[in-house]
Amino acid sequence: MAAPLTRKDFVTDQDVRWCPGCGDYSILSNVQKVMPELEVPKENIVFVSGIGCSSRFPYYMDTYGFHTIHGRAPAFATGIKTARPELSVWVVTGDGDGLSIGGNHLLHTLRRNVNLQILLFNNRVYGLTKGQYSPTSREGMRTKSSPQGAIDHPVDPLAFALGAGATFVARTIDVDAPHLQATLHRAHAHPGTAFVEILQNCPVYNDAEWAEVEDRKTRTQASLTLENGEPLVFGAAGNRRGVRIQDGVPSVVELRDGEDPVAAGVAVHDEAHVSPSFAFALASMQRPDFPVATGVLRAVEKPQYDQMLAEQMGEAADQVGTSGDLRALLHTGDTWTVE
Amino acid sequence: MTAKKPVEEIERVAIRFAGDSGDGMQVIGSKFTESTALAGNDLSTFPDFPAEIRAPAGSLAGVSGFQVHFASEDIRTPADAPDVLVALNPAALRANVEDVRPGGMVVINSDAFTTKNLERAGYTEDPLPALHERFKLVEVPITGLTREAVSDLKLSTREKDRCKNFFALGLMYWLYQRPIEPTERWLAGKFKGELFEANIRVLKAGIHFGDTTELFPVSFVVPKAKIQPGTYRNITGNTALAWGIVAAGVQLETPVFLGAYPITPASDVLHELARYKAFGVRTFQAEDEIAAISAAIGASYAGHLGVCTTSGPGFILKQEALGLAVMTELPLVVIDIQRAGPSTGLPTKTEQADLLAALYGRNSDSPVAVLAPATPGDCFHVVLEAFRLSVKHMTPVVVLSDGYLANSAEPWLIPDVDALPRDVIEKRTEPEGFLPYSRDPETLARPWAVPGTPGLEHRIGGIEKQEGTGNVSYLPENHGRMVALRSEKVARIAADIAPIEVNGDDRGDLLVVGWGGTHGAITSAVNESREAGQSVSSLHLRHLNPLPSNLGEVLSRFDQVLVAELNQGQLWRHLRAEYALPAELLSKVEGQPFKVGEIRSRIDELLAARRS
Numbered sequence: 001m002a003a004p005l006t007r008k009d010f011v012t013d014q015d016v017r018w019c020p021g022c023g024d025y026s027i028l029s030n031v032q033k034v035m036p037e038l039e040v041p042k043e044n045i046v047f048v049s050g051i052g053c054s055s056r057f058p059y060y061m062d063t064y065g066f067h068t069i070h071g072r073a074p075a076f077a078t079g080i081k082t083a084r085p086e087l088s089v090w091v092v093t094g095d096g097d098g099l100s101i102g103g104n105h106l107l108h109t110l111r112r113n114v115n116l117q118i119l120l121f122n123n124r125v126y127g128l129t130k131g132q133y134s135p136t137s138r139e140g141m142r143t144k145s146s147p148q149g150a151i152d153h154p155v156d157p158l159a160f161a162l163g164a165g166a167t168f169v170a171r172t173i174d175v176d177a178p179h180l181q182a183t184l185h186r187a188h189a190h191p192g193t194a195f196v197e198i199l200q201n202c203p204v205y206n207d208a209e210w211a212e213v214e215d216r217k218t219r220t221q222a223s224l225t226l227e228n229g230e231p232l233v234f235g236a237a238g239n240r241r242g243v244r245i246q247d248g249v250p251s252v253v254e255l256r257d258g259e260d261p262v263a264a265g266v267a268v269h270d271e272a273h274v275s276p277s278f279a280f281a282l283a284s285m286q287r288p289d290f291p292v293a294t295g296v297l298r299a300v301e302k303p304q305y306d307q308m309l310a311e312q313m314g315e316a317a318d319q320v321g322t323s324g325d326l327r328a329l330l331h332t333g334d335t336w337t338v339e
Numbered sequence: 340m341t342a343k344k345p346v347e348e349i350e351r352v353a354i355r356f357a358g359d360s361g362d363g364m365q366v367i368g369s370k371f372t373e374s375t376a377l378a379g380n381d382l383s384t385f386p387d388f389p390a391e392i393r394a395p396a397g398s399l400a401g402v403s404g405f406q407v408h409f410a411s412e413d414i415r416t417p418a419d420a421p422d423v424l425v426a427l428n429p430a431a432l433r434a435n436v437e438d439v440r441p442g443g444m445v446v447i448n449s450d451a452f453t454t455k456n457l458e459r460a461g462y463t464e465d466p467l468p469a470l471h472e473r474f475k476l477v478e479v480p481i482t483g484l485t486r487e488a489v490s491d492l493k494l495s496t497r498e499k500d501r502c503k504n505f506f507a508l509g510l511m512y513w514l515y516q517r518p519i520e521p522t523e524r525w526l527a528g529k530f531k532g533e534l535f536e537a538n539i540r541v542l543k544a545g546i547h548f549g550d551t552t553e554l555f556p557v558s559f560v561v562p563k564a565k566i567q568p569g570t571y572r573n574i575t576g577n578t579a580l581a582w583g584i585v586a587a588g589v590q591l592e593t594p595v596f597l598g599a600y601p602i603t604p605a606s607d608v609l610h611e612l613a614r615y616k617a618f619g620v621r622t623f624q625a626e627d628e629i630a631a632i633s634a635a636i637g638a639s640y641a642g643h644l645g646v647c648t649t650s651g652p653g654f655i656l657k658q659e660a661l662g663l664a665v666m667t668e669l670p671l672v673v674i675d676i677q678r679a680g681p682s683t684g685l686p687t688k689t690e691q692a693d694l695l696a697a698l699y700g701r702n703s704d705s706p707v708a709v710l711a712p713a714t715p716g717d718c719f720h721v722v723l724e725a726f727r728l729s730v731k732h733m734t735p736v737v738v739l740s741d742g743y744l745a746n747s748a749e750p751w752l753i754p755d756v757d758a759l760p761r762d763v764i765e766k767r768t769e770p771e772g773f774l775p776y777s778r779d780p781e782t783l784a785r786p787w788a789v790p791g792t793p794g795l796e797h798r799i800g801g802i803e804k805q806e807g808t809g810n811v812s813y814l815p816e817n818h819g820r821m822v823a824l825r826s827e828k829v830a831r832i833a834a835d836i837a838p839i840e841v842n843g844d845d846r847g848d849l850l851v852v853g854w855g856g857t858h859g860a861i862t863s864a865v866n867e868s869r870e871a872g873q874s875v876s877s878l879h880l881r882h883l884n885p886l887p888s889n890l891g892e893v894l895s896r897f898d899q900v901l902v903a904e905l906n907q908g909q910l911w912r913h914l915r916a917e918y919a920l921p922a923e924l925l926s927k928v929e930g931q932p933f934k935v936g937e938i939r940s941r942i943d944e945l946l947a948a949r950r951s
Binding site for chain 2: 012014041042043044045046048049051058059061062063064065066067068069072075076077078079080082083084086087104105107108309312313315324326327329330331333334335336337338339
């Protein structure tokens with residue numbers, strides 16, 4: 001029996017080439033930490049990425065890795081997983097790769113519920129192409145390609161995923177190691193596409209975009225850590241608040257010390273809520289009016305594409321009645337013999 | 340009882356069925372083809388239909404045609420001019436009659452020649468009197484006779500009228516003494532109850548009408564063709580492609596993964612393969628062309644045989660991903676069933692204009708192997724060959740079929756499964772000394788190391804690779820070496836393909852060079868010219884990259900070379916570039932295959948110019 005794997009077993013000999021201070025370092029380290037805990041044979045793990053800073057990720061993971069083309073990683077991953085369902089397939093993408101050029105593939109992969117983990121590093125900017133606004137950039141963001149301010153309306157990655165029918169939707173933070181690790185575990189355990197948005201800092205082109213939720217001192221006020229079955233409460237003692245959701249519309253309520261949040265109308269988190277609009281309301285909450293919801297927003301079960309295809313492959317029913325015999329196939333229908 | 344009509348023996352005949360796209364012309368064309376195949380004739384067909392599913396009834400845009408050429412001798416084309424035209428309405432007549440051989444037979448559904456229908460077809464006056472002078476014009480009230488045959492059945496008039504194509508088919512069955520059993524079997528499987536009864540009755544009514552009417556004084560018989568012994572079936576190019584893909588999985592003992600997005604004229608291959616899960620074939624109908632190839636490459640990376648079927652516009656969308664397969668040196672087969680372009684072009688019409696896109700359509704120096712089938716049945720063998728080369732040489736292979744091959748049918752000698760090529764693919768399993776970009780000394784192929792193999796964990800991607808390790812490398816001299824290695828790897832495939840052979844004498848005045856679906860027309864033209872005593876041979880390229888190693892030498896043995904192709908000179912340019920050759924070009928871009936006569940005229944022209 002080989003010794004159990006450790007974080008080191010997942011580190012490659014390649015120099016990591018992200019900028020100093022990039023949030024990707026923390027994410028990489030946490031992913032390497034979690035991998036051995038999943039108890040998946042290392043040779044069965046595949047990391048697939050598109051193009052962008054985040055997409056260099058596979059080069060630094062000592063697993064199988066495929067750095068593909070811009071935006072298409074979910075499609076490559078679908079081919080890998082559908083061909084070989086026993087593999088544990090992880091997609092690493094970014095806000096530009098996943099939601100701009102690759103929006104279509106993300107939509108359809110989520111809709112099909114292929115059994116993959118998709119990690120979308122959201123830094124709200126194009127890093128590798130040196131600082132243009134991205135599809136998640138705030139309106140008015142001034143960049144080299146938007147000198148008077150971006151006039152695109154941004155898309156929220158989780159709201160997008162929910163709209164596509166995603167069965168698992170979560171959000172976590174690059175520097176919050178315990179929360180990030182726990183979220184990766186949940187994502188891996190989910191049957192179907194697990195979509196995880198990781199709020200990630202780009203120190204060069206969009207520094208401090210997530211400062212409020214990254215900084216431990218402000219995090220309790222700026223974010224709401226979701227726990228299934230628990231009321232939506234955030235803030236430190238003395239400044240506790242909760243989130244009500246009525247008709248799909250969230251609102252923040254102040255809570256007195258010791259006040260029962262549920263009695264005060266604060267919603268109780270339900271990952272498997274009958275309607276995805278519950279998670280949609282949570283996903284859409286933005287600073288400064290709302291805390292940023294982190295954790296698992298939605299987790300429901302639905303049949304998975306790869307599993308259903310495997311079932312169809314295994315079904316005895318052979319639609320052409322040749323039972324996989326090539327000779328019989330070539331002779332189906334009318335034939336004639338010339339002597 | 341009427342006296343039996345006389346039967347005349349003839350060597351060959353070509354019939355074109357034409358009607359509205361909703362009239363079932365493709366159905367009766369293919370039924371006639373099956374029956375003719377079983378009668379033992381050699382045959383070649385050409386379905387020609389509009390892109391619109393249902394263009395306005397009676398309009399020229401909605402005319403659908405199916406030509407079938409059959410003979411007691413070897414034939415290779417659907418014939419330049421039909422001997423018989425069956426036109427179910429004025430638009431079908433107008434769109435087709437000028438193609439008919441002078442003095443040929445034109446059978447019309449006289450019931451459809453109303454003033455309104457004549458107007459719809461753009462006729463300002465009755466065309467029939469003038470046609471009587473030029474053709475053997477036979478006016479048959481097909482709609483009325485059809486209704487009469489099924490008058491007692493409880494069907495709507497619309498349902499009854501929909502059977503009229505089978506009346507026309509019955510007439511032709513009688514006229515050329517075809518067996519009706521295969522059609523009866525097909526109808527029994529397709530229709531039930533009154534609809535089955537109606538179609539059968541109308542088919543037989545057509546036969547009886549031919550037998551009794553004075554409009555047809557004789558019927559004809561085309562004796563069986565003398566063809567190579569063996570078991571035959573009828574096959575279209577698209578079916579042969581699909582079966583070639585299935586066969587590749589069986590022969591290489593590796594599951595097939597097809598990534599495809601619906602596109603004319605390639606969708607049939609997806610439909611066909613979706614039925615073959617029992618052969619380990621997975622089909623993935625992707626969200627777009629790019630996802631289709633991406634998923635196929637993913638499957639290849641995971642150890643399956645990744646394949647895509649598409650047509651021109653889709654092929655172009657796949658180019659970036661194809662470049663990744665070049666860079667990552669993974670096996671992949673991309674089949675482009677070419678159609679007339681550019682852009683959406685003429686989706687149901689044929690062309691051979693994607694050759695340069697296959698050879699050079701990607702960013703940077705990005706070589707792939709390129710193959711093209713010659714006939715519908717050859718699609719099977721070319722696809723098998725494409726997979727064999729792809730896994731042996733670890734390279735993407737592009738197969739260029741075309742719209743003509745896709746839908747045309749021919750009798751196909753069913754291959755002996757035991758005699759098909761069967762290459763063993765060895766995936767890498769040994770971790771000791773493993774380098775992702777080490778190379779086979781002979782082929783330069785890198786190892787196929789698939790996820791799930793312990794100890795071979797490695798990373799690949801689109802960034803330039805360091806020779807051997809496959810690590811990211813930006814070193815200038817390494818890039819130069821890798822570009823050269825990728826080119827050399829594809830070039831070395833030439834050692835793995837048979838030397839090219841010439842049809843006819845191996846030297847002479849003129850060599851006609853072609854590729855793809857023009858094989859039949861070129862071979863027929865050259866054979867006819869040779870019979871007429873001309874010094875001309877032909878050469879057909881199935882391998883377009885790399886070219887056969889003896890090609891330059893073969894070309895040099897002829898005084899003149901003529902490249903004939905359905906584009907503005909893509910192979911012509913390619914050969915001139917490769918061999919600095921002063922070749923002539925015969926180009927046709929009308930969405931239609933070559934006629935034999937068009938090639939013969941050019942041969943005559945070139946040979947006459949030599950003498951003068």
